[in-house]
Amino acid sequence: MAIENHTNERELVENCVKGVKSAQEAFYLQFSGVLFAICLRYSADNEMAQDMFQDSMIKIFQKLRDFRFEGSLEGWLKRVCVNHCLDSLKRSKAKFNESIDEAHSNIESEFKTDSQIQMNQLMALLQRLPVGYRTVFNLYAIEGYTHNEIGVLLGISESTSKTQLFKARKWLQQYLNHG
């Protein structure tokens, strides 16, 4: 078996599309970490994240032939992944405008911040947000969408998106400060 040196992104993608197994493996090794982290951010627990990740990875391999090499590959993959996460949230009939009183009114104060805030802790905190807050916060603060775009993506109004973000920040702030 000749080992391709997949240093070239274009070559890697083209080989994946052709169905070269080694290229697909290399592709998976390269991007699975980043994409799984995204799925974790949009999900409430690990299991849900794994489902999302598996499906979006399959989707990516199917859609890879549509990638036109205009812009970064990783950016494109992230968008596909985020889109898939949103889709599966919608399919599970998540309400993006639910209030915290309905969803998580009695969260125990386990989370304490020392001066050391670890990525894992932040991830766990994010996962404990109600789905509406989490999704809007992810899209706005981390992905960098505007409220207008978020409104279109989630099918909610712009002002709902703003309130959700505000509440999400408040919630996070509260748990970061007081634990």
Next chain:
Amino acid sequence: MGNPIESNIDNLFRNELGKASVQPPTQLWANVSSQVGTHSAAAQTVAVKATVSSVKILSWIAASVVSIVAGVVVYNHLGEKNIPQKTKETTLSNPSQNISEKAQLTSPKTEKAEGIKFAKPAPPLPDFSRSVFFRSLPNDNVESQGQMGKVLSDEYVKVNTENQGVNNQIKDNEVSPIFANSAKNNSIKCRGYYEKTITQPAENAVEIGISGLKGEYTVDFGNGKTMKSSGEMLTFKCEYYVRSAQYFNVKIGAKMDGLCNDSQMVKVFVRPNEDESQTLIPTVFTPNGDGKNDSFFVRIIRPEKFELVVIDLKGSIVFKTNELNHKWDGKYQGVMCKEGVYSATIRSQYSGENKENIQRVKVNLMYNNND
């Protein structure tokens, strides 16, 4: 972005999670690859079929619309003279239905295309330093931190502006007696009972010498290392593994039973050792014994904690080390590994950083170097 706290939260999460990478459980690749192999072929044929059938339907609709419209036009033309109006309405309802059907078929597509927009790139994100946020977090309460910190911060200026470099010495000049009236507090200042000397035997090392009355002295080097010792003449030495030049707050505590108990802060300035600053993480190696690129290794600025793990595609570990100098010769339990792609995970943590750096690279193991 009115409230700085709010954007700090955004920044905290973006910095920590925006580029986060978490390796999914290893069994997932098996699921994905099994789906990918069959799926891509199947999906293709389905797609082709779908387009074929949709073309057929569309052409059929178009044809029927054309024929009906033509029929109606002819009919109308004839009917204007001698057919009553009622029948005219009924015949007209047919083509309009067809047209609306056609509209339904086409409209959702365009809506979808407009609905989800990604063409616009995400706006550039402002670069806030994380430390701004961390500083606002509650600090450990050192009793004399505020007061003493101020006094000693002048000292660090002395160290770093006047005689920057190796082997600089500072002597604690202020030796003042303490008075009995401060005996109310537990924290009576120990200054005057001991002297400290700070030297830098290397760019990345700090040595603190203590000489004074017999007591218990502790030094917190600000990188998570704390040393404790008791006596009259003591030396505390610590090496810092940093990526770039950096300040550390060193806390020196002194406790002499029945006499005094306090602590003071000193700032020290350390740099990475220069010879280690050339970084290299190769992506290909050829363990065929020709003397070129026969092993896989990582060259980074020496971190405080280091771990290199190489796994194969099944997720089993083939090489693992905590030593930066160790090299992988391509063998697992004495047997040469197969040619192919491996994933190397490099975990490193530097002094003063509370986050582990995780870097993943793919490594190609090849036997024939055909360049």
